[in-house]
Amino acid sequence: MTTAVKIKLLAIDDAQDSLDTLSSAMPHIFPSAALLTAVSGRKGIELAQAEVPDVILLDIRMPGMDGFETCRRIKADMRLSHIPVVFLTAARPDEETCTQIFDAGGDAFVFKPFELWELAVQIRAMLKIKASNISQQAERAELRRLVAQRTSELEKELAAREKALESLKESETLFRTVFTESPLGICLVDSRTGRFLRVNPALAELTGRTEEQLCSLHWKDVTHPADIKPQVEKLAALASGAAEVLRLEKRYLRPDGGEIWAKLTISPLPSFGGADPRYMGLVEDISAARAAEQEKAQLEEQLRQSQKMETAGSLAGGIAHDFNNILSAILAYADFLLAGLAPGDPKRRDADEIKKAGLRAAALTRQLLAFSRKQVLQPKVMDVSLSITGIKTMLRRLLGENIKLATVLPKDPALINVDPGYLEQVLMNLSVNARDAMHKGGKLTLAAAPVRMDTPYIHKHGTLDPGDYIMLSVSDTGCGMDAETLSHIFEPFFTTKPRDKGTGLGLSTVHGIVKQSGGSIVVYSEKGHGTVFKIYFPRVPGEPEPAAPPPAVKTTGAIKGTVLVVDDEAPIRAVTRRFLAQEGLTVLEAASAEEALAVCKRRDAPVSLLLTDMVLPKMNGFELAERLKAQYPDMGVIYMSGYTDHSILSDGVLDPDKDFIQKPFALDALSSKVRRALPASAPPPTHCAKSAHRARQGPPLAH
Numbered sequence: 280m281t282t283a284v285k286i287k288l289l290a291i292d293d294a295q296d297s298l299d300t301l302s303s304a305m306p307h308i309f310p311s312a313a314l315l316t317a318v319s320g321r322k323g324i325e326l327a328q329a330e331v332p333d334v335i336l337l338d339i340r341m342p343g344m345d346g347f348e349t350c351r352r353i354k355a356d357m358r359l360s361h362i363p364v365v366f367l368t369a370a371r372p373d374e375e376t377c378t379q380i381f382d383a384g385g386d387a388f389v390f391k392p393f394e395l396w397e398l399a400v401q402i403r404a405m406l407k408i409k410a411s412n413i414s415q416q417a418e419r420a421e422l423r424r425l426v427a428q429r430t431s432e433l434e435k436e437l438a439a440r441e442k443a444l445e446s447l448k449e450s451e452t453l454f455r456t457v458f459t460e461s462p463l464g465i466c467l468v469d470s471r472t473g474r475f476l477r478v479n480p481a482l483a484e485l486t487g488r489t490e491e492q493l494c495s496l497h498w499k500d501v502t503h504p505a506d507i508k509p510q511v512e513k514l515a516a517l518a519s520g521a522a523e524v525l526r527l528e529k530r531y532l533r534p535d536g537g538e539i540w541a542k543l544t545i546s547p548l549p550s551f552g553g554a555d556p557r558y559m560g561l562v563e564d565i566s567a568a569r570a571a572e573q574e575k576a577q578l579e580e581q582l583r584q585s586q587k588m589e590t591a592g593s594l595a596g597g598i599a600h601d602f603n604n605i606l607s608a609i610l611a612y613a614d615f616l617l618a619g620l621a622p623g624d625p626k627r628r629d630a631d632e633i634k635k636a637g638l639r640a641a642a643l644t645r646q647l648l649a650f651s652r653k654q655v656l657q658p659k660v661m662d663v664s665l666s667i668t669g670i671k672t673m674l675r676r677l678l679g680e681n682i683k684l685a686t687v688l689p690k691d692p693a694l695i696n697v698d699p700g701y702l703e704q705v706l707m708n709l710s711v712n713a714r715d716a717m718h719k720g721g722k723l724t725l726a727a728a729p730v731r732m733d734t735p736y737i738h739k740h741g742t743l744d745p746g747d748y749i750m751l752s753v754s755d756t757g758c759g760m761d762a763e764t765l766s767h768i769f770e771p772f773f774t775t776k777p778r779d780k781g782t783g784l785g786l787s788t789v790h791g792i793v794k795q796s797g798g799s800i801v802v803y804s805e806k807g808h809g810t811v812f813k814i815y816f817p818r819v820p821g822e823p824e825p826a827a828p829p830p831a832v833k834t835t836g837a838i839k840g841t842v843l844v845v846d847d848e849a850p851i852r853a854v855t856r857r858f859l860a861q862e863g864l865t866v867l868e869a870a871s872a873e874e875a876l877a878v879c880k881r882r883d884a885p886v887s888l889l890l891t892d893m894v895l896p897k898m899n900g901f902e903l904a905e906r907l908k909a910q911y912p913d914m915g916v917i918y919m920s921g922y923t924d925h926s927i928l929s930d931g932v933l934d935p936d937k938d939f940i941q942k943p944f945a946l947d948a949l950s951s952k953v954r955r956a957l958p959a960s961a962p963p964p965t966h967c968a969k970s971a972h973r974a975r976q977g978p979p980l981a982h
Contacts, residue, residue, distance in 0.1 A: 286312045288402065289332035291323030291349060292367065293341045297391065301336070308399040308436075320344030324352055327359055334405040335364045337385070339376075347383040354384035363405035367391055396444040403434070464562030466493075470518070470547070471555045473497045482562055485541065487533035503530035503538060510543075517547060517558075528565065540569040604848045606943035610637040611854035614946045637943070658696045658796065659824045663727045663749055663816075664688040666702055674710055674723075681720030693727045693749045694823060695816040701792045708789050709753040709812050716757030716810065726752045729818060743799050747818040754811040760804040768802065837863025840887030840957050844868045845875045845903065846919075847895055851942075855890065858946050859953065864888075872898035876906060885911045888957050893920040915956035919944070 286309060290301050298316045305314045315330055317323035320341055327335060335353065339346040346366055353359045366380050366388040380388055389401050458465055464482030466475055478493045486493060486501050499507050506529040516522045525545040530538045542563040547556060613634035620627040667686055675684055706725065713723050730750045732743050760768070769790040793800045793814055804810035842864045844855045849870070856866045867886070869875035872895050879886060889907055891900040904916045917938045938956050940949060 286334075286406070287315060287330055287332040288312050288334050288336065289315045289317070289323065289327055289330070290336040291317045291320060291341075291346075292336075292338040293318050294338070297338070297367070304395050304398075308395055309402070320346070320349030320352075323349055324356075327353055327362070328356065331358060332362060334402050335362055336367055336389075337364050338367045339380075340369070347379050350383040350385055360384075363387070365389060365401050365405055367393070394444065394448070396441045464541070464560075464564075466560045466562070467548075468498055468545075468558045468560060469555055470558050473499065476557060485539055485562065485564055486531050487535060487537070501531050503532055506530050514545070514558075517545065531562075539564060540566045603942040604851055606637055606640055608850040608854055609640075610634060610943050611858065611946055613637060615854075615857070658698045660694055660696050660819055660821060661699055661702075662823045663693040663695055663702075663751060665823070666699060667706065667725050667727060667751075670703055670706060674707075674725075677707075677711065678714050678723060682714060682717055683722045685722060685724045687724065687726035687728075689728055691729075692823060693729060694819050694821065695749050696819050697796045697798075697816060701796070705789050705792050705814070706751075706753065708786070712786065713753060713755035713757060713810070716755055716759070718758070721756035721809075724752070724754045726750075726754070728752075730815070732815065743815060748815040749818050751814040751816070752811055753814075754809065756809045759806045759808045759810055761806045765802060765804055769800075838954060838957065839863060841865040841867065841884065842888045842890055842953065843875060843878065843886045843907075845870075845872065845889070845891040845895065845900070847871060847892065851892075855949070858949065859890075862950060862953070864953070871896050872900070872903040872906075875903055879907060879910060886914050888915040888917065888953060890917045890919065890953070893918050913958045915958055917952055917956050 288305070288309070290298055292298055295318065298318070302314055302316070305312055315326055315332060317326050321344055323335075323337070337346045337350060341349075350364050350366075353362065353364065363386040364384060366385045368376070368388050369391045371390065372380065372388060377388075386405060387401055389398055458479050461479060462481055464485050465479040466482050467477040468474065469476055474497050475494045478490050480490065483490045483493055488496075488501075493501070498510075502510065510527060510529060513522070513525045513527055517525045523546075526543070528540065528542050530540055532538060542565050544561040544563075545558050546560075548559055549556070613630055616630040617627065617634065620630060667688065671684065671686065678684060710723060710725075717723075728750050730748050732745055732748055768786050770787060789812075790800060793816075796816065798814055798816040801813045801815075802810065803813070842859050844852055844859070844866060845868070846852050846855070847870050852868045852870070856868055859866045864887075867878055867882075869878050872891075875889075875891070886907065889904055891903055893900040895903070900918055904918075907914060908916070915938070917940060919940045919942055938952060940952050
């Protein structure tokens with residue numbers, strides 16, 4: 280049995296990675312070849328003399344003795360002179376280098392990095408050259424036969440391998456293209472050191488660095504500190520075999536301080552040529568998706584909060600409506616008691632306390648109505664700067680000496696369309712809250728400025744339309760609020776103050792007024808760093824409306840005329856009728872618009888004044904007034920209401936030129952309203968009208 284002769288190849292190169300590449304590739308291109316290696320010319324010559332290889336692969340650039348000198352010495356040795364020498368060169372040889380190669384005795388050269396099939400072809404050619412140089416000795420003839428046989432086999436193998444290598448070359452080209460052009464970040468990471476070995480342009484762009492910069496960094500250097508530990512734990516599971524693929528979401532840090540959310544998929548790669556194991560990572564930028572999810576969650580939370588506030592507001596509005604009617608009667612009867620008691624009467628104090636309690640309850644219901652956005656507003660075009668200037672004196676007394684008050688106002692008018700009284704209430708409530716947050720003193724700043732709201736801000740807060748606004752801000756240097764407190768501040772009855780220091784309705788009232796006025800309110804605060812409330816009202820063109828004249832001083836004495844009181848609550852009608860009758864007026868009453876029209880139809884004399892609730896069954900107060908105005912053109916009208924029904928008033932807004940009185944009302948306020956609203960010369964009631972009035976009223980009221 281004949282044993283196959285192994286072909287000996289000697290590679291002389293000072294670069295160990297080139298030798299490792301040849302060692303890995305040789306079994307694939309020459310399975311029966313034995314590869315000998317040397318890292319210097321001197322050692323290469325010694326090894327050649329000892330082993331007498333079939334082909335020598337020789338690097339040109341080597342320290343000490345270069346390839347040319349090494350080749351000359353090999354060819355000078357009689358036992359080695361017939362061995363073909365293939366030079367390995369990293370650059371395309373010029374004419375001078377080619378001359379040096381062949382002068383030194385070289386037979387061929389191959390460029391580095393070389394394709395394996397090209398090297399195999401050159402070695403095969405060198406084997407043929409060697410075979411042609413072998414002497415006619417018997418042992419050489421046998422060797423030539425074996426070389427020829429092996430060459431034939433190699434030709435077949437190389438034909439197949441060349442086809443496979445061409446396919447591999449195509450695959451490598453495809454990989455390089457995918458690696459370079461992929462929109463996903465791709466990286467190779469040394470599993471032992473954690474450093475990037477290779478990255479593609481997409482990952483470099485995502486992290487805000489160059490490929491060279493990334494390849495000098497550890498993966499931890501570009502990872503958010505909070506995300507390092509989870510990745511380390513998952514990498515440990517991957518290394519132990521507990522997981523085959525690692526998937527996680529993490530944040531990459533950019534040099535400018537920005538954060539990029541990414542989905543990372545890591546797969547282990549096998550070790551090639553004795554190199555350390557590596558990981559291949561695929562990185563997908565999910566910042567936009569994360570932002571969209573966060574925005575969706577924020578909008579859902581805003582919707583839930585809005586629904587909760589709407590539900591609470593509807594309940595509060597309904598309670599306030601009924602409570603206002605009760606309070607109207609309580610306050611009126613308290614006034615009747617006080618009017619009938621002498622100044623020194625001990626019962627007067629009791630009546631006074633009843634009225635004070637009623638007024639406190641009335642203030643509470645006004646807050647409930649403001650929160651539920653059911654109060655009646657009478658907006659006018661006004662300059663915000665004038666409003667802020669107007670309350671500065673009052674605020675200085677309210678804040679105390681240890682809090683500095685500052686204002687920052689624009690030079691040009693900052694016009695908005697709001698109810699001046701309610702705007703003042705908003706500023707006062709926020710200022711009082713700021714004062715309470717500055718226990719040791721501080722600074723309160725009221726500012727106004729025109730702003731342009733753009734789409735990104737609107738997209739984030741979702742409460743305004745893009746356009747021009749006037750921003751009011753109330754900022755303090757107080758104790759600030761944490762995130763948990765901020766999430767509840769506009770909820771009714773939520774307060775951080777002691778039980779006896781607040782109702783928890785101040786900020787919910789502010790929120791309701793702002794929203795009902797077509798504005799939006801945003802709060803910024805940090806624990807220990809103060810608070811800023813920013814309110815945005817749509818900016819309006821034109822000129823501010825002139826300030827209303829001060830109310831006329833109440834005149835004393837009886838007044839004349841006929842008043843029609845229309846309200847579906849009997850207690851309201853009763854106290855109003857009694858009080859107006861005491862004022863000297865003839866009083867008609869009706870529980871509905873239909874009944875009021877019927878009363879007027881039976882009368883011969885005109886009605887001087889209509890005092891009607893806005894919210895009535897079937898026909899509302901405005902429709903009733905319109906019908907009666909056609910019958911009595913000179914008739915005055917006063918609207919009253921404990922809350923607004925949006926089916927009657929859009930957003931609770933009442934024209935400023937309409938007379939309105941809020942329930943519950945004080946009797947002296949009602950008297951002033953009535954005296955101003957009566958026509959200049961109200962006709963006295965006729966005898967027939969008086970008879971009809973008494974028929975409905977019953978016996979005369981005792982005074």
